[in-house]
Amino acid sequence: MKPQYWFRWFSEHGVPRYAVRAAAKQGDRFAELVGGPTGVSDPYPLIERMRGDGPLQRTRIAWAGFDHDVVRSILRDSRFGVRNPVGFTTPRALQWIKDAAHVPANPVEPPSMLVIDPPEHTRMRKPVASAFTPRAVRKLGDRVEKVTVELLDGLPDDGRTDLIASFASRVPIAIISEMLGFPDSDQDLFLEWGDRMTPLLDIGISWRDYRGAFGAMNVMDGYLRAHIAKLRANPGDDILSTLVSTGDLDDYALAATASLLMGAGFETTVNLIGNGVVQLATHPEQLARLRAEPELWPNAIEEILRIDPPVQTTARTALEDVEVGGVQLRAGATVVVSLAGANRDPAVFTDPDRFDVGRENAREHLTFSNGIHVCLGASLARMEGVFALRSLFERFPDLALDGALRHRQLYTLHGYRALPVRLGHRAPRTVPQPVS
Numbered sequence: 368m369k370p371q372y373w374f375r376w377f378s379e380h381g382v383p384r385y386a387v388r389a390a391a392k393q394g395d396r397f398a399e400l401v402g403g404p405t406g407v408s409d410p411y412p413l414i415e416r417m418r419g420d421g422p423l424q425r426t427r428i429a430w431a432g433f434d435h436d437v438v439r440s441i442l443r444d445s446r447f448g449v450r451n452p453v454g455f456t457t458p459r460a461l462q463w464i465k466d467a468a469h470v471p472a473n474p475v476e477p478p479s480m481l482v483i484d485p486p487e488h489t490r491m492r493k494p495v496a497s498a499f500t501p502r503a504v505r506k507l508g509d510r511v512e513k514v515t516v517e518l519l520d521g522l523p524d525d526g527r528t529d530l531i532a533s534f535a536s537r538v539p540i541a542i543i544s545e546m547l548g549f550p551d552s553d554q555d556l557f558l559e560w561g562d563r564m565t566p567l568l569d570i571g572i573s574w575r576d577y578r579g580a581f582g583a584m585n586v587m588d589g590y591l592r593a594h595i596a597k598l599r600a601n602p603g604d605d606i607l608s609t610l611v612s613t614g615d616l617d618d619y620a621l622a623a624t625a626s627l628l629m630g631a632g633f634e635t636t637v638n639l640i641g642n643g644v645v646q647l648a649t650h651p652e653q654l655a656r657l658r659a660e661p662e663l664w665p666n667a668i669e670e671i672l673r674i675d676p677p678v679q680t681t682a683r684t685a686l687e688d689v690e691v692g693g694v695q696l697r698a699g700a701t702v703v704v705s706l707a708g709a710n711r712d713p714a715v716f717t718d719p720d721r722f723d724v725g726r727e728n729a730r731e732h733l734t735f736s737n738g739i740h741v742c743l744g745a746s747l748a749r750m751e752g753v754f755a756l757r758s759l760f761e762r763f764p765d766l767a768l769d770g771a772l773r774h775r776q777l778y779t780l781h782g783y784r785a786l787p788v789r790l791g792h793r794a795p796r797t798v799p800q801p802v803s
């Protein structure tokens with residue numbers, strides 16, 4: 368790999384990596400949260416200790432906010448953006464070398480809508496938004512149900528399986544892949560690229576992980592451009608074909624959008640399903656309640672999203688001097704906002720560490736973020752979550768965890784790499800129920 372890429376890694380991740388390590392050694396709890404083993408496996412006790420230090424705190428790495436009110440107001444405030452306006456993290460000389468590296472289209476760099484501010488953000492988001500309205504998503508219900516049922520039918524008869532590999536990752540990848548017009552046979556490729564690229568969301572990843580992610584991005588970029596060329600010649604009935612035919616976005620922007628939708632479409636929902644299995648399997652009384660009151664399933668999904676969010680955190684940068692949570696921030700200050708922290712704020716959620724599928728205000732969680740970057744796929748994720756988890760526990764009523772759970776070694780995306788279960792006896796298929 369060319370030296371420019373090493374410089375990109377050094378300025379974006381290498382410097383923060385060493386800063387996080389040094390801060391963790393000096394006892395900085397936030398550094399431990401984003402860079403230590405605790406942040407990966409069980410971040411919640413550490414988050415609670417940090418909450419005690421105030422709604423917005425200066426850590427050695429960045430400002431950090433854990434309370435619902437502060438997190439929500441920052442996400443909704445147009446004086447904050449997702450781009451760093453001052454570019455203070457990269458010295459000028461390095462910036463020049465860094466810019467010389469060709470960056471393949473990818474979800475975490477412009478023009479991906481996730482990391483750009485208005486007015487470009489509006490231009491990139493608007494054409495995609497119509498495919499994800501609650502109405503458009505309801506129309507996908509039959510498809511989600513069919514995929515779920517087929518996957519459950521295919522689970523092994525010996526009753527043991529890793530549910531991440533055999534089910535939780537398969538439902539969302541099948542749906543988003545079809546929505547974007549990719550052949551089913553390429554789903555494994557996307558799972559592999561996604562796995563290699565997701566570390567990019569974390570702070571201070573290793574050169575090895577960065578190189579792996581960049582390699583995957585390069586291959587995926589080539590694949591997406593070839594796919595877009597095919598759709599240009601022979602459009603189908605999918606979101607990408609619609610975007611290609613309107614002609615508003617060039618190929619680079621189209622490829623960035625496709626890679627974002629692919630990544631966001633399954634790398635998060637897999638964790639909703641996986642984390643949901645763990646919550647329900649370890650809280651049999653909540654599962655019993657869902658059996659008695661199946662109309663609670665949609666609320667149970669909100670509670671799973673609240674208590675163990677697949678995306679733990681995001682960040683914003685102050686675009687001007689601004690006061691928030693009683694603290695004066697200078698333009699250019701970066702604030703890491705903890706969605707997981709907001710979701711367990713005792714000022715909003717009574718007894719926040721308790722998993723309660725009947726919790727009345729579970730939906731006030733911030734797991735899908737808020738403001739202009741609020742998750743475009745929230746309705747789809749909710750629908751997939753209800754179908755997948757309800758059908759799984761109805762088909763396999765005795766399902767139980769079986770052996771050690773392995774976390775993904777990531778801080779931003781929270782979920783399991785492997786989820787071994789014993790399925791127990793297989794109940795007959797039930798008549799599909801409406802999900803909301």
Ligand code: HEM
Pocket residue numbers: 480481482492543627628629631632633635636639676677678681682734735736737739740741742743744745747748
């Ligand atoms: C449980 C599943 C999901 C979770 C927890 C989740 C979470 C999030 C979060 C937290 C953000 C905003 C980040 C920020 O504010 O900086 C986001 C943005 C986004 N999500 Fe999701 N997501 C999920 C599923 C999906 C699905 C299924 C799709 C679509 C296929 C999707 C597409 C997007 C897109 C396109 C954005 C960028 C929106 C923008 O920047 O304007 N997500 N998601």
